[in-house]
Amino acid sequence: MSGEPQSRGCGLGIPTGGEALAEIRAARAALTRLIEPGDATAALLVGALGPVEGLQVATGKRSVDPAIEGHVRSLLLGSGAKAWEGFSAAVERWKGRVPDLAPHRDLETIARFGGRFVIPEDPEWPDGFEDLGEQAPHGLWVRGEERLPAQRSAVAVVGSRNATNYGLSVCGELAKGLVDRGVTVVSGGAYGIDAQAHRAALVTDGTVLPTVAVMAGGLDRYYPSGNEELLREVARRGLLVSELPPGGAPTRHRFLRRNRLIAALAAVTVVVEAQWRSGARSTAHHAADIGRTVAAVPGSVYSASSAGCHRLLRDGVAVCVTDVQEVYELLAPVGDGLAAEREGRTAIHDGLAVEDLLLLDALPVRKGAGIDSLTAVAGLSTAQVRAGLGRLQLMGLCQQTAGGWRRTDQSPGKR
């Protein structure tokens, strides 16, 4: 079983023989080196033929049955998709990398780093990746001991590299608060908000998987290097994840494609700070595109680092969130904490009927007033005034004195 990493859970419960699964794993490992992330043509090929035969076609070792290509093409065009480049054109595109393929070496490398290569055939495969359709990864390179989190228990916390102290503070509270509530944080590996999210998640000491960092390059190196210590700790207590094999360079294109994985791993994506144009906004749009909830933290209108958040709010892409409880409620709509508590902070006159508000306004603060006077001032009937005085008295808002009715000290002042 050369190259099969020593990982937990791989292939458990899947009705495929161990050797077949190893072959599939090796084929998918090769696909992650051959194909750029998010290449839809490759996904269609693997979908039609499976990863093993799909790889053979992609590497030019075998040609695709024209009937299958015709079928894929008609399915694709029938769904209103864009023009179909055809498998042979794609193979031409891929062939430059064929000499570099060495899936068994890559699987050995990741195992040496204490990692593994998780594939859709594994029970650990994240449930959220289905929503990516043809943009789903061929497999995930993973470092860390825990299993990948379920979508419903993960929140992506993302934002600018150029974060302000305000953004770092909010980010820290959100990330720590989420892990305290049993939620896993998902983010990238960049400076600023990403790093702060991991840092705050790792401050906690619960039993939950605290954090997942999704990288744009291979997991054999830490990028950016200034985050090496932090990312090492993420690998130790959380998870490092990438769809690129060891050695894969983190290019701009791969950073942009990486954002879809962050979005797909989490049920909710929160943008803490983002400039008018920013990668965090791309993650937010990926999340919205696959039907996930997007949230944004507001900030000063004078802060360029909040402009992207405000843009997401203004465009209706994101929901406004101001604290961890509001984020948590997006994950578990039946909130029980802060929001309910806030509703409980009622003003003393809340819930009074209009007539009783009118009466309360009419009641003098110092010397008392008679029913007739109250009737005229409040514009209510005698019966309404009498009934209302009874209700207000029961609530401790008015009292009868020798000189007539007046407010009590508990009663709110006039505006």
Added chain:
Amino acid sequence: MSGEPQSRGCGLGIPTGGEALAEIRAARAALTRLIEPGDATAALLVGALGPVEGLQVATGKRSVDPAIEGHVRSLLLGSGAKAWEGFSAAVERWKGRVPDLAPHRDLETIARFGGRFVIPEDPEWPDGFEDLGEQAPHGLWVRGEERLPAQRSAVAVVGSRNATNYGLSVCGELAKGLVDRGVTVVSGGAYGIDAQAHRAALVTDGTVLPTVAVMAGGLDRYYPSGNEELLREVARRGLLVSELPPGGAPTRHRFLRRNRLIAALAAVTVVVEAQWRSGARSTAHHAADIGRTVAAVPGSVYSASSAGCHRLLRDGVAVCVTDVQEVYELLAPVGDGLAAEREGRTAIHDGLAVEDLLLLDALPVRKGAGIDSLTAVAGLSTAQVRAGLGRLQLMGLCQQTAGGWRRTDQSPGKR
């Protein structure tokens, strides 16, 4: 014509004789003293019988035809409205104030203050009040020389009395910027955001009506007294407006009802700062209830003065706005200014096709690379690489050197 104020435009073009209009005006003036703002039963009575006969019934000088009452009742219940109290019960409720009625004196008083009483029969009557239905005022007491603004050219700028420097700053920019764009500001008369909105609107010196202050009490006095100088200036260069006759006290109930007039006068209501519970939020909800656009300014999540704004955003009641141009675009959806300009701030690599981004990423910064190398690194076919190099070269993003192809200095760095 006792009590008929010397105002511009009253009754012009309305096919009612001057005397009949004067009688209607006096009846409506009396209704504003008899009836609390927003009393739906009175509105139904006036709707069914007109203001003159309606007032006679409301003051008990005449009884309502049971057929009319039955008709109103069936209309009301047929529309699914709440239980119908009946006109005679309402008359009982109103009768305490009948001795105080003196509409001609009130009309003389407002005229003495250089004001007038505008009624729905006047061409000046604001077009936006129809949306209030049974909550529409019987008339508006007005001080100031200008006509009331059209809904489409007015924006309500509202917020907390306890405003922060941040809120005051944003408020000032919005109000001044709106008037500079020919839009009239509408607000209350309170300290904080309301006062700042008027102050900033009055800084301008255009020909447009700068600002309208909607008061909760009679216009014979300035309330709160600390704003007297400001409100005097609003009366001089803008308009003071109230549905209460001279002498009417600004009670809590009237403040809350007053908010619906602010909302109805403007096409858009902007909440600049508001605490979790606040009168500004009530104005926002009135605006939303009658189908107007509501906007809220975001702020720090640590500021209690922004909590109400964030709540409006979170609940989907308000749109997020961060500057005057965004507010103006809500009024006139075809914006031409700032937003377009922002879109123009494109990064140098924006608009590149995916293959060209891949190729750009693959291009070395220093020593050049050959086509074969680029093909392998970018995962593109030879033809794609050749075509892409041509496009990037035309854009000044790459150049051919003795050692092969490399990026130029204009080309963006790798992320």
